[in-house]
Amino acid sequence: xxxxxxxxxxxxxxxxxxxxxxxxxxxxxxxxxxxxxxxxxxxxxxxxxxxxxxxxxxxxxxxxxxxxxxxxxxxxxxxxxxxxxxxxxxxxxxxxxxxxxxxxxxxxxxxxxxxxxxxxxxxxxxxxxxxxxxxxxxxxxxxxxxxxxxxxxxxxxxxxxxxxxxxxxxxxxxxxxxxxxxxxxxxxxxxxxxxxxxxxxxxxxxxxxxxxxxxxxxxxxxxxxxxxxxxxxxxxxxxxxxxxxxxxxxxxxxxxxxxxxxxxxxxxxxxxxxxxxxxxxxxxxxxxxxxxxxxxxxx
Amino acid sequence: xxxxxxxxxxxxxxxxxxxxxxxxxxxxxxxxxxxxxxxxxxxxxxxxxxxxxxxxxxxxxxxxxxxxxxxxxxxxxxxxxxxxxxxxxxxxxxxxxxxxxxxxxxxxxxxxxxxxxxxxxxxxxxxxxxxxxxxxxxxxxxxxxxxxxxxxxxxxxxxxxxxxxxxxxxxxxxxxxxxxxxxxxxxxxxxxxxxxxxxxxxxxxxxxxxxxxxxxxxxxxxxxxxxxxxxxxxxxxxxxxxxxxxxxxxxxxxxxxxxxxxxxxxxxxxxxxxxxxxxxxxxxxxxx
Numbered sequence: 001x002x003x004x005x006x007x008x009x010x011x012x013x014x015x016x017x018x019x020x021x022x023x024x025x026x027x028x029x030x031x032x033x034x035x036x037x038x039x040x041x042x043x044x045x046x047x048x049x050x051x052x053x054x055x056x057x058x059x060x061x062x063x064x065x066x067x068x069x070x071x072x073x074x075x076x077x078x079x080x081x082x083x084x085x086x087x088x089x090x091x092x093x094x095x096x097x098x099x100x101x102x103x104x105x106x107x108x109x110x111x112x113x114x115x116x117x118x119x120x121x122x123x124x125x126x127x128x129x130x131x132x133x134x135x136x137x138x139x140x141x142x143x144x145x146x147x148x149x150x151x152x153x154x155x156x157x158x159x160x161x162x163x164x165x166x167x168x169x170x171x172x173x174x175x176x177x178x179x180x181x182x183x184x185x186x187x188x189x190x191x192x193x194x195x196x197x198x199x200x201x202x203x204x205x206x207x208x209x210x211x212x213x214x215x216x217x218x219x220x221x222x223x224x225x226x227x228x229x230x231x232x233x234x235x236x237x238x239x240x241x242x243x244x245x246x247x248x249x250x251x252x253x254x255x256x257x258x259x260x261x262x263x264x265x266x267x268x269x270x271x272x273x274x275x276x277x278x279x280x281x282x283x284x285x286x287x288x289x290x291x292x293x294x295x296x297x298x299x
Numbered sequence: 300x301x302x303x304x305x306x307x308x309x310x311x312x313x314x315x316x317x318x319x320x321x322x323x324x325x326x327x328x329x330x331x332x333x334x335x336x337x338x339x340x341x342x343x344x345x346x347x348x349x350x351x352x353x354x355x356x357x358x359x360x361x362x363x364x365x366x367x368x369x370x371x372x373x374x375x376x377x378x379x380x381x382x383x384x385x386x387x388x389x390x391x392x393x394x395x396x397x398x399x400x401x402x403x404x405x406x407x408x409x410x411x412x413x414x415x416x417x418x419x420x421x422x423x424x425x426x427x428x429x430x431x432x433x434x435x436x437x438x439x440x441x442x443x444x445x446x447x448x449x450x451x452x453x454x455x456x457x458x459x460x461x462x463x464x465x466x467x468x469x470x471x472x473x474x475x476x477x478x479x480x481x482x483x484x485x486x487x488x489x490x491x492x493x494x495x496x497x498x499x500x501x502x503x504x505x506x507x508x509x510x511x512x513x514x515x516x517x518x519x520x521x522x523x524x525x526x527x528x529x530x531x532x533x534x535x536x537x538x539x540x541x542x543x544x545x546x547x548x549x550x551x552x553x554x555x556x557x558x559x560x561x562x563x564x565x566x567x568x569x570x571x572x573x574x575x576x577x578x579x580x581x582x583x584x585x586x587x
Contacts, residue, residue: 009476013476013477013478016477017393017477019385020385020386020388020389020392020393021389021393023382023383023385023389024385024386024389024390024394024403025403026382026386026448027386027403027406027407027410027448027449027452028403028406030410030421030445030448031406031409031410033425034413034417034418034421037420037421037423037425038417038420038421038424040424041424091320092320092323092324095313095316095317095320096317096320096321096324098313098317099314099317099318099320099321103314103317112321114569114572115325115328117568117572118328118565118568118569119324119328121502121564121565121567121568122506122561123505123506123507123535123560123561123564124506124508124509125506125508125535125538125539125542125557125560126331126335126506126538126557126560126561127331128539128542129335129538129542129550129553129554129557130331130334130335132542133334133338133542133550134330134331134334157327160323160324160327163324164324191306191309191310192310193306193309193310196313214412217412218412220414221412221413221415221416221417222414223414223415223416223508223509224508224509224535227509227539228539228542228543248414248416248509251416251419251420251513252509252512252513255419255423255512255513255515256512256518258515261428269420270420270424273416273417273420276414276416276417277413277414277417280412280413280414280417281409281413283412284408284409284412284413285405285409287412288405288408288409
């Protein structure tokens with residue numbers, strides 16, 4: 001050791017290490033912070049509204065004089081729009097991903113991937129404009145009974161919005177399948193299509209399912225698109241042609257009004273957000289587990 | 300023979316449906332862009348960029364909105380980048396493999412999937428109310444910083460991981476301390492990759508609307524922010540406000556503002572893609 005003060009440089013190294021660790025820990029604080037903020041306000045809310053009424057009630061009228069706090073209309077609205085989005089995004093996404101990973105030449109891949117990334121980078125507010133002012137009027141020409149606000153139009157647009165996400169995650173999972181499996185299947189006389197759908201896709205299944213789970217989680221948490229195009233009327237229905245309200249759209253509705261802190265109305269957005277947070281957290285954890293098991297298989 | 304024909308037709312059925320799926324996506328993208336341009340292009344002029352919002356759609360502009368957005372994303376990046384890059388360095392260079400660090404890594408993946416409106420409520424409860432910042436530029440930027448933090452951490456980690464370990468080992472062998480290796484090897488070599496993450500974070504932050512609405516950013520502002528505690532509006536909030544109105548004139552204003560927002564987002568993303576390609580070429584050239 002030629003350094004004049006080895007002790008002080010050692011202390012400095014330790015302090016630098018601690019500073020980095022603190023920044024690493026920050027992400028944990030964010031999660032804890034979210035949980036504390038949401039659950040603390042939600043706890044106040046459940047001091048006034050019974051949990052049973054909240055979870056199983058079918059009427060959501062917090063802004064009326066006769067208030068009902070049954071979250072099921074919001075949950076149903078959220079699930080309805082998400083289901084429509086999945087019907088669009090999952091089949092299209094898997095088809096495009098299979099094409100990209102098993103058929104497309106390197107040149108086609110190189111030009112298509114950036115286009116999909118651009119589609120993925122469009123802000124959701126833009127899709128909201130598109131759903132409300134382009135897609136809904138177009139659909140109204142085909143479906144006469146379609147209301148100006150509905151679940152169908154934002155559902156379809158959300159499917160297109162999430163599509164690049166599904167494609168890119170599915171494509172990642174499929175390209176991670178070892179080449180030897182494909183070669184073995186070709187050696188047995190399989191066609192390209194058989195290799196793609198009977199060998200590669202099943203081998204990548206946990207990765208593909210993880211992609212779909214993450215897509216559902218995205219759809220459930222999507223806000224501006226539904227706040228603009230789905231309407232603001234909490235309806236206990238599975239009819240895609242009438243206005244509905246999602247959990248996220250309700251939070252937007254209350255946030256736009258000037259609601260004083262401490263009121264039941266203010267606390268209700270934290271209660272519904274807790275449900276949303278728990279739901280997406282479980283979905284994300286599930287997806288991560290699936291991806292981890294997929295990586296373990298082919299590592 | 301019949302079987303071969305059957306197989307051939309199955310192949311072409313798949314090929315056609317994949318092509319159809321791709322065209323649906325690309326067609327929607329094309330229709331979106333065309334509709335926005337048709338509706339908004341005539342509104343887009345110098346006056347639109349230099350006027351405050353107004354009750355009259357023809358006089359309304361996006362001055363307070365775009366200036367607010369520029370302030371907001373600049374502050375967001377200033378908060379999020381040092382913290383995110385430092386966290387990435389911790390996970391790649393310091394953290395040992397144990398249950399706690401595995402949990403923290405899973406946590407970052409999960410945070411990246413938390414809906415943006417939830418970050419908005421965190422910002423409302425923590426910054427706006429508890430820390431008493433009000434509906435200020437500072438509260439908005441801090442909220443947005445937490446939102447983009449996972450993006451920065453994840454891309455910075457990938458960039459650091461792409462550095463060949465031989466380079467670091469050589470520095471350690473010459474007697475460099477860990478902080479010297481970080482300063483002289485890790486940061487300079489991973490810089491283009493980290494920059495890609497920063498640009499992606501910028502592009503995300505400039506288009507995010509929901510968290511700003513949750514913290515109560517105002518939708519009608521006819522002045523420019525004059526400090527961190529000043530109220531503010533942003534481009535996507537102005538768009539939301541105009542889309543929500545019934546008059547067609549405001550819809551054209553929304554379309555014109557969307558053209559501005561899309562142009563910025565697309566430029567940022569194109570730059571990020573180019574930068575990433577350059578970065579990987581450079582690392583590969585370095586390895587061979």
